[in-house]
Amino acid sequence: MSAAPVLSARHIGKDFKSERGRVVRAVDDVSFDIAPGETLALVGESGCGKSTTGRMLLRLIEPSTGQIFYQDTDITTLSAGHMRAMRRHMQMVFQDPMGSLSPRRTIGQTLTEPFEVHGVAKAADCRDRVAALLHQVGLSPEHADRYPREFSGGQRQRIGIARAIALNPKLIVADEPVSALDVSVQAQIVNLLQDLQEQTRVSYLFIAHDLAVVRHIADRVAVMYLGRIVEIGGKHQVYNTPRHPYTKALLSAVLEPEPEHTASRIILRGDVPSPSAVPSGCAFHTRCPIAEARCRVERPELREMDKGQEIACHLA
């Protein structure tokens, strides 16, 4: 990865105050780089902090600690006005496009908004730009006059993607962009995201819980557990030679439509602990099949095991 990263997160963390005034650390000391044209996937189960991390990159949630660099600019210290201008380079696609599209505006109006906010196109040009955008995401220009309710889930996600790419951003944070869609429609959206990346070299932070989809779309993968990255590496490293016991268990839990494939499944005991009561030492020790005394006391830091593959485990 010789090119300078589009985005770097350095030791970012997020503390939320619970109702009783306790501090819940949802994200703790997370660092990664995303190269131009690269897809980094963040995977993990609910409550692992992957969505909070994604939102922090755009400062939709303010980080409590750490720094985020867009190219060479530390965006964590930017004023609200400067941050708004910065967002033309960094966009977001959500799981539920219906929740992020205004029901009372036509698709054309919604897609014109980015141009107006950033003052990059005259009103007269907007219609052409919108038509081009719709075409780019596989819809037709006539769709511009319709309202979100007139579209299917897959089409609405195309609209969400069209809005995100309107200003040619360098980075898109896509938070579970296909998990609410029917299986027969998921593949369309995955293919669309890949086509757009080939055309524009946009980078993705792809947040997902479906490891088979991630395997298909990602270049690198970071696995999170209770707010921390426990393993990060190239896709082939993480999928072919997973080293963290949590990564191994996650991969073995993937159910594939292949009844003959009966690889022994690692069944973890217990539940994911609450982020408000993260276990001591290695947070995974309460469910880990190989944990030792040391794991209950001492927190493992990420260390490089192989070129580009880092894991946080005392025993791997």
Next chain:
Amino acid sequence: MTPLLQVRDLVVEFRFRRATIRAVDGLDLDLDASGTLGIVGESGSGKSMASLAIMRLLPQPAGRVAQGSIIFEGRDLLALKASAMPAIRGRDIAMIFQEPMSALNPVMRVGDQITEALHLHERIGSAQAHARVMEMLELVGIPAPAERAYAYSHQLSGGMRQRVMIAMALICRPKLLIADEPTTALDVTIQSQVLDLLKRLRRTLGTATLIISHDMGVIADVAERVVVMYGGRVMETADRATLFRDPRHPYTRGLLAAIPRLRDHRRRLHQIPGSVRPAGPPRPGCPFAPRCDLARPVCAEQDPPRIVLGEGHIAACWAVAEAVS
């Protein structure tokens, strides 16, 4: 062997003032005692409405069974008086749902809810009932059952709640368990635990299971026979090995090819064009025709024939009919 459950030509409709929506159109199901049958389908396929029809719990007043029979242990459930159903639900046929939170009473301790389910169907002393409940909680893998029985549902994790619901469903030893998307709301590591539990319970208790899911992976993991539904109709049905190794219906094939796998290195996923059509009024022809690569004019006009491809392997498709003739 007489089948435990035999559904024939089931048609479920919703009647509104302006329109009639057909949610299930000509469904056949066969399930033996202690068998596991999976229904797989996307949104609007009719899979959940089929299961509610079996329980006679279709949303009222719009929903009704317009046609067909549901033979359970030799009698047609549709011919029974509505007042006879509560005795069957829970005792003979039990159901678990995707979201246990909405099925559990939030102000009642979970142990009491399971006990109540037991008292509803059996005359049993409280000491004996308590013992049965503890035994069942242990069986479904709830640690420290004596303590957890005093918990309220909101104090339990999603996985534990699903276990409680399974315990409540099985406490009267029903002959048939209907599981509608039982793991869809759960994290993958918890999904593994719950599917493992369902398989183990079927082995130890011998409860026949009808599992309904949108997830081909879940179906491949637990179901012995599979029914693939789309737009209210059965597209294909086969035993598990045949369905996944030799799918014949273009919809089944397309769906399986659209799913990314851990061990494949295709650059592009197979795409099924268009989107799932919402359920509408009864229409002739194949509901998948507008999205099908192999569609021909007849597909939009006439219902496809059901082609028998092997023992228990049926596909409803004009293109398949042409290929085998």
